[in-house]
Amino acid sequence: MKPLLIRGGTVINADREFRADVLCADGRIAQVAPSITAPAGAEVLDAGGRYVMPGGIDPHTHMQLPFMGTVTRDDFYSGTAAGLAGGTTMIIDFVIPDPKEPLMAAFRKWRGWAEKAASDYSFHVAVTWWDQSVHADMGLLVQEEGVNSFKHFMAYKNAIMCDDETLVNSFRRALELGAMPTVHAENGELVFLLQGETKNKGITGPEGHPLSRPPAVEAEAAQRAIAIADVINVPIYIVHVSSAESADAIARARARGQRVYGEVLAGHLVLDDSVYRDPRFEFAAGHVMSPPFRPKGHSQMLWRGLQAGYLHTTATDHCTFCAEQKAAGREDFTKIPNGCGGVEERMSVIWHEGVNGGRLTPTEFVALTSANAAKLFNIYPRKGCVVEGADADLVLWDPQATKTFSAKTQRSLGDFNVFEGRTVQGVATHTVAAGKLVYADGDLRAERGAGKYVKRPAFGAQ
Amino acid sequence: MKPLLIRGGTVINADREFRADVLCADGRIAQVAPSITAPAGAEVLDAGGRYVMPGGIDPHTHMQLPFMGTVTRDDFYSGTAAGLAGGTTMIIDFVIPDPKEPLMAAFRKWRGWAEKAASDYSFHVAVTWWDQSVHADMGLLVQEEGVNSFKHFMAYKNAIMCDDETLVNSFRRALELGAMPTVHAENGELVFLLQGETKNKGITGPEGHPLSRPPAVEAEAAQRAIAIADVINVPIYIVHVSSAESADAIARARARGQRVYGEVLAGHLVLDDSVYRDPRFEFAAGHVMSPPFRPKGHSQMLWRGLQAGYLHTTATDHCTFCAEQKAAGREDFTKIPNGCGGVEERMSVIWHEGVNGGRLTPTEFVALTSANAAKLFNIYPRKGCVVEGADADLVLWDPQATKTFSAKTQRSLGDFNVFEGRTVQGVATHTVAAGKLVYADGDLRAERGAGKYVKRPAFGAQ
Amino acid sequence: MKPLLIRGGTVINADREFRADVLCADGRIAQVAPSITAPAGAEVLDAGGRYVMPGGIDPHTHMQLPFMGTVTRDDFYSGTAAGLAGGTTMIIDFVIPDPKEPLMAAFRKWRGWAEKAASDYSFHVAVTWWDQSVHADMGLLVQEEGVNSFKHFMAYKNAIMCDDETLVNSFRRALELGAMPTVHAENGELVFLLQGETKNKGITGPEGHPLSRPPAVEAEAAQRAIAIADVINVPIYIVHVSSAESADAIARARARGQRVYGEVLAGHLVLDDSVYRDPRFEFAAGHVMSPPFRPKGHSQMLWRGLQAGYLHTTATDHCTFCAEQKAAGREDFTKIPNGCGGVEERMSVIWHEGVNGGRLTPTEFVALTSANAAKLFNIYPRKGCVVEGADADLVLWDPQATKTFSAKTQRSLGDFNVFEGRTVQGVATHTVAAGKLVYADGDLRAERGAGKYVKRPAFGAQ
Amino acid sequence: MKPLLIRGGTVINADREFRADVLCADGRIAQVAPSITAPAGAEVLDAGGRYVMPGGIDPHTHMQLPFMGTVTRDDFYSGTAAGLAGGTTMIIDFVIPDPKEPLMAAFRKWRGWAEKAASDYSFHVAVTWWDQSVHADMGLLVQEEGVNSFKHFMAYKNAIMCDDETLVNSFRRALELGAMPTVHAENGELVFLLQGETKNKGITGPEGHPLSRPPAVEAEAAQRAIAIADVINVPIYIVHVSSAESADAIARARARGQRVYGEVLAGHLVLDDSVYRDPRFEFAAGHVMSPPFRPKGHSQMLWRGLQAGYLHTTATDHCTFCAEQKAAGREDFTKIPNGCGGVEERMSVIWHEGVNGGRLTPTEFVALTSANAAKLFNIYPRKGCVVEGADADLVLWDPQATKTFSAKTQRSLGDFNVFEGRTVQGVATHTVAAGKLVYADGDLRAERGAGKYVKRPAFGAQ
Numbered sequence A, B, C, D: 001m002k003p004l005l006i007r008g009g010t011v012i013n014a015d016r017e018f019r020a021d022v023l024c025a026d027g028r029i030a031q032v033a034p035s036i037t038a039p040a041g042a043e044v045l046d047a048g049g050r051y052v053m054p055g056g057i058d059p060h061t062h063m064q065l066p067f068m069g070t071v072t073r074d075d076f077y078s079g080t081a082a083g084l085a086g087g088t089t090m091i092i093d094f095v096i097p098d099p100k101e102p103l104m105a106a107f108r109k110w111r112g113w114a115e116k117a118a119s120d121y122s123f124h125v126a127v128t129w130w131d132q133s134v135h136a137d138m139g140l141l142v143q144e145e146g147v148n149s150f151k152h153f154m155a156y157k158n159a160i161m162c163d164d165e166t167l168v169n170s171f172r173r174a175l176e177l178g179a180m181p182t183v184h185a186e187n188g189e190l191v192f193l194l195q196g197e198t199k200n201k202g203i204t205g206p207e208g209h210p211l212s213r214p215p216a217v218e219a220e221a222a223q224r225a226i227a228i229a230d231v232i233n234v235p236i237y238i239v240h241v242s243s244a245e246s247a248d249a250i251a252r253a254r255a256r257g258q259r260v261y262g263e264v265l266a267g268h269l270v271l272d273d274s275v276y277r278d279p280r281f282e283f284a285a286g287h288v289m290s291p292p293f294r295p296k297g298h299s300q301m302l303w304r305g306l307q308a309g310y311l312h313t314t315a316t317d318h319c320t321f322c323a324e325q326k327a328a329g330r331e332d333f334t335k336i337p338n339g340c341g342g343v344e345e346r347m348s349v350i351w352h353e354g355v356n357g358g359r360l361t362p363t364e365f366v367a368l369t370s371a372n373a374a375k376l377f378n379i380y381p382r383k384g385c386v387v388e389g390a391d392a393d394l395v396l397w398d399p400q401a402t403k404t405f406s407a408k409t410q411r412s413l414g415d416f417n418v419f420e421g422r423t424v425q426g427v428a429t430h431t432v433a434a435g436k437l438v439y440a441d442g443d444l445r446a447e448r449g450a451g452k453y454v455k456r457p458a459f460g461a462q
């Protein structure tokens, strides 16, 4: 692999921006300096007028997720390739064991599926049930497999929902191992009640989806998870914070000094719940995900959380089902497979609304799209920083270029795009993964299997 | 029964105080007027220099509670008699079915036990499990038996603890019936974890009790119950709010306009958790109740809640176990029977610390010791108000008189007093129940069985 | 004056409702009882199917207010007459001395103007400047003239604005006298800056009014006044709380136990700031008052405050200028005289939106329209309660009747109605003032000069 | 100047720690790499087992402050030398014009005084009055003199206190210039009142100092300044946040997305107000500074703010008066010169309590002692970061070494030490300023006049 010299750009890291050339060699960043002479045989990329930033990290995706006998449209290859086209060079996906399925067995299954990935990847592992084997497997995963985060679903009653007993046991074990518990925060009992009541009122279409999962349902679960983590004295990471109430719960806990972290999805930052009242089933169902898009006003509070620093990362929950799959819920909104795409669009959506919109500085953008995730999941500065010695995962960013999103032109294999028709300014023109140019001005050179599994070391165990 | 004329006092109601004589006849208040001529044969009581207030209502007691093959020391006679001696003329006790025990069966059992009561009484009924018979019995209780409040224990794992499913079902049913759900708010899973961890550290004495039930454990449960009630749109009443965090959860919910009500115990208002570190087992164990007394600072926040109006009632959780019973937990604090007395002391403790302490006006005192409870449990102004037509349950209050509490002199049959040695100024000199003088200057004339069961009508059902 | 017997109605007080007849004689309520025999010569009014409530108290009006060489359209006669037609039987208006004008001189001037009032009235006195004579006059007003509340304008720079020095001195003096400080909370320096900046941007029409007085400007002043009162340890009453931020400041202070009270205007509860963007100058200017109507969302928070109990009274700030007067600001919104009407509409607006809207119970309605104001300004239960001995100021309320507001049909002499075209259900059919029927089914019998000045005793002085 | 190679240490920056050698040459950091060969003639310093961190920045000191005809004990030489001995390599001091004194004149005076400094320094300039010349001088200072922050005293009535008019004008001007307003937040009117009332009660000793400046007085001013900044849309920096209430005001504003920053003093983090009740006048008076040390409990909230990220920097307000000077207030606490030392002790105090105490990670320590100040005052990464090209201001930190503070051994010329007798673990063994070793294992080689004035560029102006 020949060296790659990125010349003339402005490097943006989470702490500052500065003029520098960047030399990549052997998959790593070899040098960052004001003016670097190209080594013999090096490819030279002109970054004049553009930013050189750490490649995006999407800490929340579901590629190739098995569901009701089918799987999401994007597998680990197509999904990570779509990410590369948008400037995202690493994903953290989820291993989700069925209840009673051994964690290690599920982990190995997912590791196999992910071998085709085009970018680097890692896994959160879900704890969906509890016994001594789960306790043991958590230890193996942390100590031998490079897993330092465990996911807990507080919703999805009669399926993968954790009760408080499992939460308490798993959080306690995570503390012991130096791992980070994470939660999908929605009170599954309340969702179950409201789904029934909504359908009893004769509401069976997608407009019933947000009615069955109001913000209070999310806030309750967030508060409970935070309280449990507080008592156990373990940090906690709340995925897809979507509502003002939930963000506020995090802010209050942090104000007490508790180590609580929040993730926001690109979609929740720019969409609202009016999409569910669209008369076209395909359109409304295409937006069905959990937590749902919220009434106007919530997005503003999520932006505030990112600005103030009590929300920390941006992700997508990329999980693509096509119209045919979504149609399973045509008569009953509770049967619509939950999920939307976004891995390809996230970086530009956040830049456009965040930086162009006056909410974020470019350095904050880097913090929120890669550096903070890398720090929280303990792979910084290997990832999330343009610095000598780091993995050469980079994005060249043109703050002037524009792009209009559409399902027709997206790389994701889904047939729907929640950002359809949205024009953004601020676009990845080139993406470098492991020192190779994998995307260049619209030319996607993603390579099946080029991505590597990234082990994430444990934090200090107790 | 001859009429009773209380002459020359100052009546205090929740809204105002005014000079008036009060005439009682046939168990009711017949007249309230500036100057009443004594009817023929009337007994006349001189209230000069004293206040005439509604008799206290203690909305949280456990008389004759079965526990581990024994029962609390106070039965419905001794307990209500003690209340009368302190100016409390009504209690609301709890029917607590065992898991799987039919609610109606438990209700009838408790009704039988209570027939010996010396003052009026009523019952909250606990929902400790769930099936269709519970659903049906709740209907019977509300519609035929005068029960308009149901209790839920969020603690006591492997015993009477409700899981979220039961909470949701029961709250939903209460809404339908026009009844008020109430909760004992502590997260039972966390208590269970912390009890184990505390004992694992070798802490087996009463000092382990507060360590296993920190404020965060209470706040979590309070928030959860409030959130469930919010989603279901039913009012909710939190019993024995003991911590700043829990009071704050109520304040925040009320600030959203939610109908949340909070009760505070006299003990939590004046004691702190240093009692558990006393080297004398009897002393420390004598204070073991749940939630425990809290670190200094919490009481101040409870007073603030009462002053600001986001906490509403004062109670005692009167539940007396003697030293021999408490000794069951000598080797293991989790086996100490939980409970303390107070029904006799509450009114004076609140007056002394509240009114003399500059925190409450006399009218606020009446609101917090009787009127608010009567309103919340829908028996106002029959109870909780000195007004024509109301039940003649009254207390004559001498704001100058003093008293020193002691287990040696208390009427309660318990052998311990959490207010031991405390001198208060502001004392009930006479108590009138159903128009009869049942306590006069130290002479307790409580009559076994004189108390009546008070039916509490449902609120508007939905 | 012949006795008046109101027969067959349901009495509503702040604490409860009950079936009772009400007999008025000699200006007082002579009897409240289930069934009263009409005395000889009594007029009998059938209240079947209707509520009998305390007459409304509007604690914030400006009748006959001198302004730029002219005066508001309503004088004390027309304004109080309009109030009677809507069920309001007492107003508390404001004496507003010019800077350097002796308080007693201004007080006497206003007392003279008010002699023509048709209903009872009282005065808050504004402290607009400070020296030893103001200190002395405050004493006279409290001790001899029945004034127990002083107003402070934190806005209106270069006119009647108080600086912190005056606030501190006056609050301190109020504490000493047992009087209540009240504030118009807007930071006048910020208003001044924003008025200039708004006009500098070329915005000179009424749409500039809300831009120059955003919620943060109100919240700052509210917080400052509350903090000063807290340090000085005097209670405080914030007039016309209009924004979520300001309500929140009150809620937080009350949560600390501080005695802070908030007043809300009927207009702020139902209108929003879109009125200022109406292209018709007369319409937009007709709504110009301070604080301005707020963006959608704020009203909901004000209702929540009333429900939760951290806002206490409802008023109108009735202050009527006609189109010709408003036209003074045609080229410059800062010159539009500030003020709107409402004294006639308040009761029905609050009932309709509050009680019919499911936000308030009828007893809460009474608390918020009369009883709380009477308590806070120390004239309860003489006013604000249907009880023997109180002033016979009553309203008969038909919860079924409807009415549509219009400037064309209003009694107020203003030519504008901020509630124009709004239809409400819940209407005063009869109003009784001092025991006389002054309004009966559309027939207004207001009598010039029949109203009396109401002295309000001091609270306990320190 | 010969190059300096620091070999074998662990570099700690605000974002991460890593093993690296650091080469300094010509006053700059020439290289940071795992293994650097010493250039010819280089001095080599062995950092094995130690941390290499950016030198501390103390953003709040008062060296050589004129006061009542005398000056603080430490001048710019002795004060900065003391800083170097503790690992602090830069201070930001204050230019404080007298009312009516031209800003530029004061600035030049202070620049002259500071020429003797041993470390780099910069200046905040106070705006103590307002007219067009102040407006103009602010422009000169920002555009030509490298000042990007202006200080406002909200206390000190009848001296340097700003009224709201000056605050509004100055904040507005700062926005225009791209400068940061900062405030000393205490309500001067309330302090004035309370000083008088405290003395009226006969309290004239140092114990009166905290009584006259309670937390509410600070919180009011903080809230006001924050609100003014919010309306004007300029960022704001609150110096010496000392109370829970004030920290909470910052947290709430940040939760709205506002750009508010808070500074905490080392003293406020570890001391409480019991010092003022010490019977020894010298001891109590030695602690007199404003805001005063607070009741127990406040420190915990300040630590929480630093942990949660809503407080950003640590400073000292170093301002040393000796016993003789403090004695001016022997009969009247309001005459005690306000001020304490700390520039020498800050780094170790924060490390000991923060890092050893489990509250902060080493990277957070760097953020809070240098990097955040450098970022906020726009001199990052020239200062506050160990990176090639930065100024060679470094500290070698031995986390095992201990030290006991005492006035007897301190370098500061003051005769008092608020940390007297306190033993800390975590000590600067060597300090490098501008590439020179200025402190080595107790040997202080501070050079008079070696420090340079650091210009701080403006932020984006509006």
Ligand SMILES: [Zn+2]
Residues within 6 Å of the ligand: A184, A239, A240, A290, A291
């Ligand atoms: Zn999820």
Ligand SMILES: [Zn+2]
Residues within 6 Å of the ligand: A060, A061, A062, A317
């Ligand atoms: Zn997901």
Ligand SMILES: [Zn+2]
Residues within 6 Å of the ligand: B184, B239, B240, B290, B291
């Ligand atoms: Zn309980």
Ligand SMILES: [Zn+2]
Residues within 6 Å of the ligand: B060, B061, B062, B317
């Ligand atoms: Zn209980």
Ligand SMILES: [Zn+2]
Residues within 6 Å of the ligand: C184, C239, C240, C290, C291
């Ligand atoms: Zn006003």
Ligand SMILES: [Zn+2]
Residues within 6 Å of the ligand: C060, C061, C062, C317
């Ligand atoms: Zn007004």
Ligand SMILES: [Zn+2]
Residues within 6 Å of the ligand: D184, D239, D240, D290, D291
């Ligand atoms: Zn200061």
Ligand SMILES: [Zn+2]
Residues within 6 Å of the ligand: D060, D061, D062, D317
């Ligand atoms: Zn200072």
